Amino acid sequence: FAAVKTVLHLADWLASAGKLDADFLFLKNGKNQIQNHMCEKGYKLRDFQEEIQGTKGNVNLRAPTGVGKTEALLAWAGNAERILYLLPTQATVNAMWLRLREIYGEDAVGIAHGRASYLLRKEYEDEALDHRLFASVFAKPVVVATLDQYLIGHLHGRHWEERVTLSRHSAVILDEIHSYEPYTLGLLVEALERDSPRRLALASATLPDAIVNLLGKGTLIEAEEDLWSRKRHKLQIEDAPIEEALGGIVASAQNGQRVLVIVNTVPKAQALCKEFLQRGHSNTYLLHSRFTFRDRQHKEALVDEHGPGTILVATQVVEVSLDISYDTLFTELAPLDALVQRMGRVNRAGKKPPVPVRIFLKWDKGSEWVYGPEILGLSASLLRGLPPEPTDGELRAVTNLLYNKVAEQEGYLREIQEGSETLAYVQEVLGCYTMDLREDDLRERFVTRHRGVVSVDVLPEVYLGEAHRMVERGEKWRLVELMVPVPVYWVFGYLKEWFYSSEDLGVYVTSLPYSRELGLEPPDKECAPGYGFV
Known part of the structure; x- marks a missing residue:
């Protein structure tokens, strides 16, 4: 049913868009396009990129930040007839959309998330049907989307037939796969079992064993050992709140460093920003989720252009959203996988000697409300066992240890099961029908994430x-x-x-x-x- 309806809808939309054939729905010469891009950028293929390029089936890629993970994934997709690149946040999707348009061409790359229609309307004044509609149903040759959009299709949201059918015939890339809560992973497990894509890639800098065991029915490919042996950070673990380091933060900036300060809540970020400004450090900037969409876009576009002496105060929004590289990091305690992401925002390429990273272990009620005391306490304990200058491999190992401990907990397994059962129930109840959000029972199940705040x-x-x-x-x-x-x-x-x-x-x-x-x-x-x- 879904496949037939997809063909009929696409034929209708193609005719409405004045397209004489369906060729523009398929990726042509994708392998050559990514190879040409890498040649133009002067990239020399690393060993793991060579290996993944020659892998035909599903893959699980584990590679540190800043070593060409995205290029490797696109090389693996090669000449697929379509690529669906899934990421955890709208900000990461926006950045990847711009990046992939440089490789495959503007007309070939679509974007799908909650605010994608605004971006497309702004980009194309005529709001052309093929830009707006074809991308939203995954019908462009290359589509960058949030995982939520993929799961909404499998929960029988609007146009579910097209999303499910077209993703089934795609090379699907699940990047930053470690970022999702167990309920979301449960939905994903069930979706992949019911409608597996033609090829599937999982990727992360950490890629915990628990994720591989849950989802990874493919070849494990890891970056070569010398990339994991890099020492990019010099850790200083402090049994104090981050507020005790305000003088040190200002001093580092006054010495010409670009200083990144990451805290766990918006009010604390705002309070620290005010404090630095009151101390006369006017070169202080703030980034969090509670700016207008326009202001946040502007701030994200400029965040890596701030010069020496800058203090950037931010929340978790920088963890997977921005490709930046500052000189030193001051951060509140967070779960280890989040800390590794934060550390990846300083000395990103590893071209400098290890740079200072100060982690403050005393947490407040705000941090506890966000993460819970158990995972914060376990992360603190594991941090104390790291050497002062850990390699990327050691950071990966300790993150894997944390993730595996969490994955063994009854609550984690229960949430995965709940997600899986929810998707199965929705599909069995609805059959070939679309979700009616007026039905209370179904509406309550039409969510892709449980944690956090609506x-x-x-x-x-x-x-x-x-x-x-x-x-x-x-x-x-x-x-x-x-x-x-x-x-x-x-x-x-x-x-x-x-x-x-x-x-x-x-x-x-x-x-x-x-x-x-x-x-x-x-x-x-x-x-x-x-x-x-x-």
Whole structure:
């Protein structure tokens, strides 16, 4: 049923787009395109890239950051008729979309996530049907998407027939596979068992054994030993809160270093940024999830251009979203896999001697609310066992140890089972039908992640005038530029005091203070449990 409906829909859409044949739906000469790209960039293939290029079936790739993992995965995909590249966040998808367009050409590469239609409308003023629709259903030759979009297809969301059918005939790449919670992995396990793609690649700098055992029915390929033997970081583990290092952070910046400071909650990031500015260090910048879409895009575009003496204060948004390389890192304690990602944002290519990384083990209630005390305590214990200058291989090994310990816990296994059973139930109940979100039982199952906080976009009151002008110009589609994601319980728990609905704009508006420097500041923390989530 799904395959027949996909053919009929594609034929209809092709005709509407004025396409005389279906050739533009398929990737041509993908192998030559990636090879030409690597030659133009002066890349010399590493051993693991040569190996993966010659592997025909499924693969599991484990390679450190900054050694050409993406190029290796594309070389593996080679002459596939279509490539589906799946990533954990919209920011990583946006960056990869731009990157792959340079390789395969703008018309061949599509993007699919919650805000993709805005990006395409901004890119192509005529909002051409093939750019907007074909990408959303995975019908472009190369599509970069969040894993959520893939799973929504298997949960029978809108246009599920096209997504499932076309991904079945794709080379599917699951990059940063370590990033997902167990419930999401459970959904993925069931989806792959029911509709396995033509070829599948799993990839991560750590790629824990537990993930390989769960999903990895393919050839394990690891980067060569000399890449794992690199020593990029000099660890300093401190039994103190990060607030005790403010003087050292400023001193490092004054010595000409580009300093990266990563904390676990937005309020703490805002507080530290204010403190550095009050101390007279004007070359301080802030990045977190609670900026408007426009401001965050602007900040992310400039984040690696800040010169010597910069302090960048950030939250988890830098872990898998940005390709940056700063000189030194000060970070709060986080789970080891997150710390490895944070460390990958300093001395990224390993071209310098080991650079300072100071990790502060004393956590507050905000960090505990985000990660839980058990995993923080276990991460701290494992960190103390590392040498002062660990190799990438040693970091991988200790992360693998943590992940395997977590994966043995009853709660972890139960969440995987719950995800698997949810997808199986939805498909068996719906059969060939599409999800009806008016049905309470099905709507509750139509989620791809359990952890974290469900967000809703709100408009800072300071931008009300600009929003109305956009609508008056017929540009309501641009309202997304001005929106900020906040926890849904902020809106419905504090609606009268800080939030109200704008009927003419069709959005929620907030009176909370907003600035381009600090973003949206939270409600009184004493009134908002869990206020600090990223």
